Amino acid sequence: VVRRGEVWTSTGDHCMNGITRGKVIELCRREGIPVFQRNFSLVDAYSAEECFLTGTFGAQTPVGMIDGRLIGDGGMGPVTARLRDLYKALVLS
Numbered sequence: 502v503v504r505r506g507e508v509w510t511s512t513g514d515h516c517m518n519g520i521t522r523g524k525v526i527e528l529c530r531r532e533g534i535p536v537f538q539r540n541f542s543l544v545d546a547y548s549a550e551e552c553f554l555t556g557t558f559g560a561q562t563p564v565g566m567i568d569g570r571l572i573g574d575g576g577m578g579p580v581t582a583r584l585r586d587l588y589k590a591l592v593l594s
Contacts, residue, residue, distance in 0.1 A: 503551035503580045507535040514540055521555040521588075528587045534580065543567075551578030561585045 502509050508529050510522065529536035546552060552564040552572045561584050565575035577585070 502541065502546050502549035503553075503578060504545070504549050506580065507537060508580065508584075509537050509539060509541050509545070509549075512538045512540055519555065519557070521557055521560065524591065525555050525561065525584055525588060528584060528591065532583075532587060534584070547572070549573070551581050553577075553581045553584075560588055 508525075510516065510526065516522065526536055526538070528534075546567055547570050550573045552567065554562045554564060556562065561581055563577040563581050565572055
């Protein structure tokens, strides 16, 4: 999730520690995007400005709704878009 410009991801207790996720964390650190590995609540996710999933085929896939609740404006937010562009440049280089 993205809250106040910070990327929050699980410690790995609630998600897979995949290669794409790891690369996104590295990109955040390299580009000065605050990134924190912490276990957060569903309420934290509901109130996020942005939410995205990482994966081999989907890269960074925006999540517009959780449990019928709109996340941000329901589309890809600016942090997700920036990370997607950075990731694309990384894998195409």
